[in-house]
Amino acid sequence: MIILRIKYVKENNMKFLSHLELIKTMERAFRRMKLKMKFSQGFNPKPKISYAAPLPVGVESECDFLDVELEEKVDIKWLLDNQKDFLPNGLKFLDAKYHGKSKSLMSLVTDSAYIIQLCTDEHMEKASVQDKLDHFLSQDSITYEKVNKKKKVKVVDIKPLIGYMEVLSVYEERIIIKALVTTGSNGNLKPEKLMELFCDYEGIHMLEGKDRYRRVELYARNEHNTKVTLFEV
């Protein structure tokens, strides 16, 4: 079994692609590259490509991963050197490595870090934003009510899902925050939800539709429960 794991960037215009659109775009790029992909059986054969952690529309990433199963190896150097001829602007392969049979990428992912930009209607000092973050995180639990598919209300505590939150900078009415959150099958916290709860709790008026997210790191855990990249796992 030949599996090529690729680390890629999704930014600029490509942030507006939904996950399904990204899947189609990648498949067609691989086809243009004439990669010998392995296909599923059946009446509607699909190439075997799997993704680590689907991004919502509008979110950028500089650290996403996919696994594509191949019939024949492709030269990684060729792939990285010539990718520009095949990929649309905003998608870029950073690195690629072959590996054998592996657990699905999606099940490996445990944490991700985001850079977040918020716009508010008042200017705040960096220190005061950090104070608010600390204050927000000092709660014993951070809960909200979630309505599930059966329309049942469930109280969710996201405190255990937050790794850290820190202010990187503040300029004019923009706040830049970095946060590490749990991602994947063992709990998942969306940064949008985190910001909503933070701003609500701290009384920050966040301007609607102006918050921006960029995923900057994606991690798995090794046997010692240490964060490692998806190439290392």
Place this chain on the structure above:
Amino acid sequence: MLRNKIDDVLYLVEKPSRYIGDEVNSVKKDIRQDLIRVGFCFADVYEVGMSHLGSHILYGLLNEIEDVYCERVYSPWIDMEEKMREHNIPMFTTETRTDIKELDILSFTLQYELIYTNILNILDLSNIPFKSKDRSEDDPIIMAGGSCAYNPEPIAEIVDFFSLGEGEEVLVEVMDLYREKKNNNWTKDEFLQRVAKIDGIYVPKFYDVSYKEDGTIENFGPVDEQYPKVIQKRIVEDLNNAYYPTKFIVPYTDVVHDRANVEIFRGCTRGCRFCQAGMIYRPIREKSKDVIVDTARKIIEATGFEELSLTSLSTLDHTDIKNTIFELIENNKEDYVGVSLPSLRVDDLAVEVIQEIQKIRKTGLTFAPEAGSQRMRDVINKGVTEEDLERTLSQIFNLGWSRVKLYFMIGLPTETREDLDGIDDLGNKSTWLYKQVPAERRKGSVSVTLSTAGFVPKPFSPFQWFKQNTLEEFREKQYYLKDKIKNKKVKFNYHDAETSVLEGVFARGDRRLNDVLIKAFELGCKFDGWQEHFDYEKWMQAFEACGVDPWFYTRERAYDEILPWDFIDVGVRKDFLIREYENALNAVLTGDCRDNCLGCGVNIDLIGRECW
């Protein structure tokens, strides 16, 4: 900057990838002063517009010209339009996000009549006056082409000039002339006077119309002798050597026809009497198998599409279709590129081809018997018998298909209850035929969809004189069928009758509809082709406000009446159309004109040689 302003609103709308452009194979050019900037506009949402083959051909062709930059323009969806108006964002091109008002030429492709209000909406978003006479030298010149341009009159006061027929050659001539306009600083009028003399171009402002007391046309003609009385459509003679793009734009979002399209011929010899396309695209011109196969390979290489579609008006009529399809399947099966065909005629060749195609990818099957009874199929000159239908359905069920879709029209000339019953009968026959298949070959339960659309008589078809069914008649027939179809395995679909009658009004309309259209837009009509947005009441208000009776246009026409589109010559003679209409009324089949030339006139008037 407009670019950033647009980016900001893209966070707030559904499917923003419709608006980002920058797709693989979209064309980028450096913006220079001498560039002729064209906006090619399909006035519907991106997913629909991007599925239109003709736009891709002309986009590619225009961009081959060094000093021409053709960009795409699509209608923003309702949510996007709202945001654009809220943030003062004008209508912009997909490629460079340029305000369309800054372009030299804005070209609309007219594929269905119900797109007209969207054209106005696009102009409105960039504050471009609707009527030709109200626009200044600074506004773009507005042209239009496509199948609805064969009756240009309902939008003749809006469009500066129309291009009739196939655009590959005439557009190059128009660009050459526009270059001269730029170099010589001609006014718009000076340009229009000259463009009016290019074959196949119609400039409405140089033509006058007068009406009789009963509302029919008394006189129609050029205001000045220098302009042609009759405008003949343009065609490309040799498709094997004509321009055809291979670097098709690869969309991100799911467009309606999300695949590689290879055109295999133009024209059609079947002579179905309801069919405008079968008349206006004559004569038949095929591409050779080698050209088709080579084009397909290049498109797949340049795009990475996983499906390849052979398009034409009746794909299996290509004289070398079997070899072509088999070769394409052979070339593509290793890469799992499926081959698909548009809706099929019902015959043995279809079964043979389907059998081969399913080896790669299994797709749904759609057939178009068009009418339920044999008598009615003879009226429309469909040339498909009940036995053909039975045999085909039985064969495809035996091959393992269990879902089939059948297309019909209701409201055809001479239609009776028995003809409608025939649709129900075909549904029952289908499910019965499925039951005859040995159980081990059946895949689950059978599902038959009977889909009906209200018939709209179109210019240049033999039914152009026919009185269209009224809203009430259509509804009554729909309800009748809905009640009648009891089979649980049969699904019955029908198109909204209100849109069919409005389409009928505009299809055979005249210049007096320009004001109605503008009024309807002002009342809020847009996306009329989308059932959820179509507002029949507002349209009726618009007709009333303008003092125009819509049903004047759907009435039966006399053979000696001057029809609004009579000044256009599509190559098919009126006496042929009359003969065919008479044959229809007598349910006389005339068959395929490949077997027996019916003297439509195309050979003599248009190409000066035998069609075949």
